Amino acid sequence: MASLQSIWQNFISTFGAARIPINDIHQLEKIAPDLLIYALPLVFFCTALECGFSHFAEHKSYEKKETIGSLFIGLGNLAVNLLMKAILLYGAVWIYNVLPWRMHLSWWSLIPCFIIYDCCSYWSHRISHFNRFFWATHVVHHSAEHYNLTVAFRQSWVQHFKTVFFIPVALMGFNPVIFFVASQLSTLYQFWVHTEAIGKLHPFIEKYFGTPSNHRVHHGSQEKYLDKNFGATFMIWDHLFGTFQYEEEKPVYGLTTPVGNKTNPFILNFHEYRDMIKDVKQSDGIKEMLFFIFASPGKIYRHKLANIEQADKAPVLDKATYLKNKGIKVLKFAGMLLVIILLLSESLDVLSQPLKKAVEAETSALPTPIGENLLFFLQRNPDANTVIYELNFKSEGVLDRENPVKGSWIRYAEQGKYKELTGIERRFAYGVKCKALENGEFEIRLVAYKKLPLYLKRSEIDNKYKIYIKDEGKDLLLKRVFVRVNGGSFWFPKVEYIDLITVNSASGIEFLKRIEI
Numbered sequence: 001m002a003s004l005q006s007i008w009q010n011f012i013s014t015f016g017a018a019r020i021p022i023n024d025i026h027q028l029e030k031i032a033p034d035l036l037i038y039a040l041p042l043v044f045f046c047t048a049l050e051c052g053f054s055h056f057a058e059h060k061s062y063e064k065k066e067t068i069g070s071l072f073i074g075l076g077n078l079a080v081n082l083l084m085k086a087i088l089l090y091g092a093v094w095i096y097n098v099l100p101w102r103m104h105l106s107w108w109s110l111i112p113c114f115i116i117y118d119c120c121s122y123w124s125h126r127i128s129h130f131n132r133f134f135w136a137t138h139v140v141h142h143s144a145e146h147y148n149l150t151v152a153f154r155q156s157w158v159q160h161f162k163t164v165f166f167i168p169v170a171l172m173g174f175n176p177v178i179f180f181v182a183s184q185l186s187t188l189y190q191f192w193v194h195t196e197a198i199g200k201l202h203p204f205i206e207k208y209f210g211t212p213s214n215h216r217v218h219h220g221s222q223e224k225y226l227d228k229n230f231g232a233t234f235m236i237w238d239h240l241f242g243t244f245q246y247e248e249e250k251p252v253y254g255l256t257t258p259v260g261n262k263t264n265p266f267i268l269n270f271h272e273y274r275d276m277i278k279d280v281k282q283s284d285g286i287k288e289m290l291f292f293i294f295a296s297p298g299k300i301y302r303h304k305l306a307n308i309e310q311a312d313k314a315p316v317l318d319k320a321t322y323l324k325n326k327g328i329k330v331l332k333f334a335g336m337l338l339v340i341i342l343l344l345s346e347s348l349d350v351l352s353q354p355l356k357k358a359v360e361a362e363t364s365a366l367p368t369p370i371g372e373n374l375l376f377f378l379q380r381n382p383d384a385n386t387v388i389y390e391l392n393f394k395s396e397g398v399l400d401r402e403n404p405v406k407g408s409w410i411r412y413a414e415q416g417k418y419k420e421l422t423g424i425e426r427r428f429a430y431g432v433k434c435k436a437l438e439n440g441e442f443e444i445r446l447v448a449y450k451k452l453p454l455y456l457k458r459s460e461i462d463n464k465y466k467i468y469i470k471d472e473g474k475d476l477l478l479k480r481v482f483v484r485v486n487g488g489s490f491w492f493p494k495v496e497y498i499d500l501i502t503v504n505s506a507s508g509i510e511f512l513k514r515i516e517i
Contacts, residue, residue: 016102020096025093028089028176047148061195065263071153072263073157073265091163095170096173101173102173103175105177109174110182113182116169118231118234118237122237122238125138129296131296132293133294139271140155147216149191149192193214198212206246209234213247215229217245222252229244229245230243375391376478377480378483385411385413387410388407390405391404407421427447430447431446431447433450441457442457443455443456449498454478476505477502483495497514
């Protein structure tokens with residue numbers, strides 16, 4: 001009993017580690033051993049040794065162009081990994097710091113971390129074979145038609161899309177160093193299984209561990225070998241989920257539809273994306289478009305074959321009939337589009353009537369201030385108090401060019417008393433920023449909503465200064481700003497929308513411009 005308590009206490013003490021400061025990530029990189037870099041000399045030595053044996057042996061497992069393609073892909077993948085390392089490390093540290101069950105850095109935790117990582121690797125690998133979007137990040141690995149150690153170099157340059165499948169490992173609370181070491185060990189283990197130089201091993205090893213024989217099955221293109229043996233280190237996942245297959249006959253390597261160019265790393269990495277875009281462009285509607293992006297490669301292949309067979313059975317049309325049918329389709333589409341536009345127009349007009357009436361009712365219930373120097377005013381629905389914006393003249397009657405517009409309160413709740421804006425209100429809520437332009441004009445921006453520029457300039461009708469907004473190249477005279485508040489607090493109100501009530505200077509027609517927040 002005492003020993004069980006001791007084990008439990010030791011287990012509990014594993015958790016509760018301190019957060020890792022973001023500034024200390026460079027130190028974290030020093031602690032985490034870069035196993036892939038350390039292993040490179042051995043990797044290249046084994047590859048060169050296998051290549052040499054293949055050259056003198058009767059069975060040739062290397063092909064010049066394919067090997068060059070593998071090396072180019074491998075070098076590109078190293079560069080991408082160097083660029084992504086910092087981003088992934090920051091992401092892992094961020095998740096680690098958010099979790100309340102953070103584990104201390106202890107090397108024994110590498111064992112459960114590696115097992116869980118391997119399970120996630122199985123599902124990442126399996127989904128990559130049944131979802132075209134992720135298959136496009138994996139297809140380069142299966143494009144080789146010869147099976148040798150350089151196939152391990154064929155890792156996609158965009159394989160980091162699949163990082164999402166390993167988030168559960170990070171959420172377990174393992175120290176980021178442990179997480180990255182587990183990832184590197186998994187990658188290194190998978191190197192040696194890409195060879196024909198090693199035959200079948202002991203039955204126990206073949207059954208429960210990833211071996212060259214098991215992985216040759218995975219790379220086989222025969223029907224019985226397709227979508228089998230997804231495990232990286234442990235084959236237990238394939239036994240549990242029904243995807244295990246022993247090697248029986250010699251596999252035929254490569255894709256069911258081979259890639260023509262064997263050396264260009266860009267074609268080898270991205271040919272599936274090119275084909276995907278082509279299929280999407282030719283798709284018949286959104287449903288088929290999504291099918292071409294996310295369905296399994298096998299289903300897509302059968303779907304395209306069915307389409308070809310259907311097209312072959314269809315009667316051949318002469319040019320005149322083809323053009324006539326195409327014209328009818330275009331006219332039908334245009335007619336449907338016109339009907340939809342008309343219906344939408346009518347619906348929007350009907351739906352907008354209650355809105356217009358509600359706006360008119362809400363704004364008409366508020367008082368309308370007047371004044372000789374009044375430019376526009378701002379009101380909000382909780383109360384009738386109004387912020388007015390007026391021309392700011394100096395004592396000698398000249399417009400202040402540094403601050404041509406000033407704001408102040410009309411406190412209708414206090415018998416219409418005028419009150420200056422406080423310093424906080426001017427800086428953060430109801431103040432304005434002014435900038436002089438050419439020809440005696442000014443650009444004005446509300447500090448609370450700086451996205452919309454207002455323009456202070458003289459009217460062409462009476463030569464008096466007025467405030468305008470620009471809408472599709474037209475000057476609209478601004479009369480009123482109404483702010484719709486729905487909840488929040490006094491200091492942080494929840495603004496639903498802002499209505500700008502404007503007038504077209506040329507026609508005199510009033511417009512409502514709504515800004516959704």
